[in-house]
Amino acid sequence: MSIEAGKPAGLRERKKLETRIALGWAAIRLTVERGFDAVRVEDIAAEAGVSPRTFNNYFSSKAEAVAARHLDRARMIAEELRARPASEPLWEAVANAVMARFGLTQETRGAGTSDQQWITGLRLMMTEPALQGEFMKAGALAEFELAAAVAERTGTDVERDLYPRLVAGAVWAAITVVTDHWLHADPPVAIVPLLRDALHQLAAGLPVP
Structure with a gap:
């Protein structure tokens, strides 16, 4: 579910989006805390303050709910890119x-979870086969969403031209690599500086170190 760029969302659409986001974060928090197999759809719905029936209106499975934030973040990045000043260079x-x-x-993930607990939980979550498939599916959709925004900004065609897909693929690869590095770094590192450095290297054409 995404809000069309440039058009304000109505109250109903905003409420639906808020519910989707709440369910997605609830699914992630509970999976991090308990492990994927120990989480039920009913648990996710209760954590988000809705009914299991409402959950089923948004997601077909708990794995899809966990992966939803992956896709929604990409859609928000695409919307943010569309909102950037036209005079700003692409990269x-x-x-x-x-x-x-x-x-x-800290607010969205839960104030009671330490950084190390969160990272440990995410590491375990990423090894779950059912989640890996959903993350791959969400990643493909996310990449296309970003490519469409790049195409609009550069006057290219997302279906016919390589450029927007190449840019989106490179950006999504950078996010994936940075996330993996962040999850397994010892000692722990902050993710934001890593991401900023990765995008800077992409913009520079990945010069040899």
Whole structure:
């Protein structure tokens, strides 16, 4: 579910989006805390303050709910890119869009979870086969969403031209690599500087170190 760029969302659409986001974060928090197999749809719905029937209106499975934030973040990055000033160079605009929308906050993930607990839980979550498939599916959709925004900004065709898909693919690969590095770094590192550095290297054409 995404809001069409440039058009204000009505109250009903905003409420639906808020419910989707709440369910997605609830699914992630509970999976991090308990493990994927120990979480039921009923648990996710209760955590988000809705009924299981409402959950089923948004997602077909708990795995899809967990992966939803992956896709929704990309859609927000695409919307942010569309909102960047037309005078801003493409790679600068892409970096600013990503940095504006990327990050896990203490508020959304739950104040009672430490950084290390959160990272450990995410590591385990990413090894779950059912989730890996959903993340791959969400990643493909996310990449196309970003490519469409790049195409609009550059006057290219997302279906016919390589350029927007190449840019989106490179950006999404950078996000994936940075996330993996962040999850497994020892000692722990902050994700935002890593992401900023990765996007800077992309903008520079990935010069040899």
